[in-house]
Amino acid sequence: MKLDPVSLKLFVRVVDEGTIAGAAELEHIAAPAVSKRLRELEEVFGTPLLTRTNKGIAPTAAGVNLSILARDVLDDLRNIALQMKAYSDGLRGSVRVLVNISAISTFMPPIVKSFSERYPDVNISLLERDSLAITESVAENVAEIGVFTRLPRSADIEVHPFRTDELKVLVPSAHSLAKRRHVTFSETLDYEHVVLRAGTHLRFQMMTEASKAGKTLRAKVQVSSYDALSRMVQVGMGVGILPASNADLYRLPGTRVLKLDETWAKRELVVCVRRADASDRVIERLFGET
Template sequence: MWQVDPTSLRLFIAVCEEGTIARASEREFIAPSAVSKRIADIEDGFHTPLLIRSQRGVTPTPAGEALLRHARQIMRDIERLHAELGEYADGVRGHVRMLANVSSMVEFLPEELTSFLQQNPGIQVDLEERISPDVVRSVSEGNADLGICRSYVATGDLETIPYRADHLAVVVNADHPLAASHKLCFEDTLDYDQLGLSSTASLHTLMTRLAAEKGRSLRIRTHVSTIDGAYRLIQAGLGLAILPIEAVGRYAEMYGLRVIPLRDAWATGQFVICVRNANSLSLAARKLLDHLLARVPTPSSPTPSLP
């Protein structure tokens, strides 16, 4: 059985990405014959061909595709190992890469992360905002340790841990025909112009499907890239938006908006924390995960007040 060799894995990745051994050898500054020998050694070790060779170049076999996937992950892990140990030498006692959807960034993560870093000054946390599907993709590919997304987003083989409750509401300005309502169904909103918010793309996909099931479609008046921009457009009367109650918070009063809870069952959901394997998290990532879960409000905690 072939013994894992990072140099050979790096060369195999280069060959697959470049499509020829010649270009891979130029990229890696090594003789083509040496690259060919490394690939042949891997094939001999696994007793299976990894590349389909032709006059036009090479393409991976199914076994080669499997090796390529694992090789990329191994090389990422090696890079992380060097980076993490280097940080220890610099006095940092851990490094966590975390991605979160926009709602969690607006609602609660700043406070949670601040308290964690105050308690763990030696741990570095890199936090980036992504839409929920991109959070899942990055965690799946090993580019992030932890991810926060909504429970209705498909997470594939990732492990998911229930996190915080998520309540959706209709947000309108004070002059909107729905402003006097106390509770609404999603179907009640379909007769009115809505704002498309790119940061809630997965929610938009869900609402489009639900509208289609009723033989309707969303009346998207305009698209906006940020929640703050959405508040301004709602205030100006350009349409309504369906957003998490917790994300609106103090902004409703600031912009003079009405927040009306949706009473559809699907409108009360949950954020989840997704990981590839909770048991293989670094100590720093595990500490952050435990910190987030320990600070989840109890079911008896009051729901956010509405204007």
Template sequence: MHLDPISLKLFISVLEQGTIARAAEREHIAAAAVSKRISELEAQLKTRLLVRTNKGIRPTPAGIALSAMARRVLRELDEISLRMKEYSDGARGLVRVCANISAITQFLPQDIKSFTNAYPNIHVDLEEQVTPAIIKSITENVADIGIFSDTPLDQGIETLPYREDTLALIVPAGHSLAAKAGFRFVDALDYEFIGLHTGSAINRIVSRAADELKRTIKLKVQVTGFDALCFMVNSELGIGVLPLAIAKRYSKMFGIRILPIKESWARRKILIGVRSFESLPAAARLFVEHLSPGGDKAPNAGKTPLNVQ
């Protein structure tokens, strides 16, 4: 048996108005159509729901029972529509984000906090990955959004600028490079490096810079995080490269020295990438617009158009 919500609504309206004519007027439908709906409802349920008198309509015991159930069903249907509208508008939902360690440690915590304050019913599922894995996750639809360092792309991913950072060299306190005037990156290539894990954007950038100087990186140890890299440098196992803002955060904790890298390659762009901005779920689109430079951080951010580069 499939009960029509419209018939239930008309049934409730007849009870509330007391006559079919008044119910028809309120619902903007012909009285004959209302009467037909009620008759069909009674036929479906195989019981009489209304008693028609010269004074109007009154419900039978079955009609009284049905009215209570129908009101509950109609409220729940309204709740379904309202809740689904929240998902379609982006006010509720899940955003799957993959980001590299540089974005996670420097920028995303505050941006995610302000976003979830504005949209408390949207959950952000964040996973750290290296740039190649991030791009793979986007193209395979494992992630809605990727945040990664600028890199040549051939997978047709659409990107927007997110932030910029600058890389710096860190060395143990008392290292000979710290006392060298006019430090250049080529000077660091005489020493052993502590590198990040395979696939790291920083490793790739540093290796490319060494290649352009026709040198190679002497990689002694690879680690999986900035804190581990700083521990290794502090223990005088080698020198390393990491974002300047992160280096400043760790320098006092680990007693390491920071040497800014002045070469142009050390200034990086961090991008937001998706398969298609047009096909993003509403919640993910709101998150992208929240992260975009100059984007409104308020709940109406979704009204800002995206410019794809």
């Protein structure tokens, strides 16, 4: 048995209006076409559904029951359409966001909070990854969105500006550099460093710049977060380099923040999506109002 929602809708309309002509006018369809669909419904169910008189049309007992059932079906179909439209409009669903270590604890929390308040039916999966891994994962459709420090890349992704940040030098208050307001990276290389784990863009950049300066990056302690880096600097395990936003977030007693006098200290954070997903509405709503 094949039931056509359009025919059910026309049947309900005829029952409500009491005439085929009235239903046809409201539904913007020719009266003969309405009559044809009603006959097809009666053939499908094998029983009369309407009684035709000179005063109009009235439902039979079967027609009354069908009218009740059809209204429920049509309501369910409308609800399905509304819920599916919520997905296409970015009002419902889920989104996977990969974020580098610099942004996940600083810029992202207020963005996620604001988005969740406006769109409570969209679930966000926020995961920390290294910048290079983010570009590759988004290009390979492992995640819909990535936030990373701008770097040379080969991944086929679309990139948009997000935030700017600046690298700073964190030192213990008793350190010999603590009286300075700004230092060069080469000067910090005379001391032991607390560094991020291998694989991060900042760690790679520090090693590259150390090599250019003809010096070695002396990594005393390796950590996996800027919070841990700040704590290690606080207890005197070395100096550390971290973004200003993280330095402000994790500023601890017994430490000082110095300006890093290097052109590469200025950094740009970007948002990336696959080219095919650049117009996705969830993405627009997550970052479009930031």
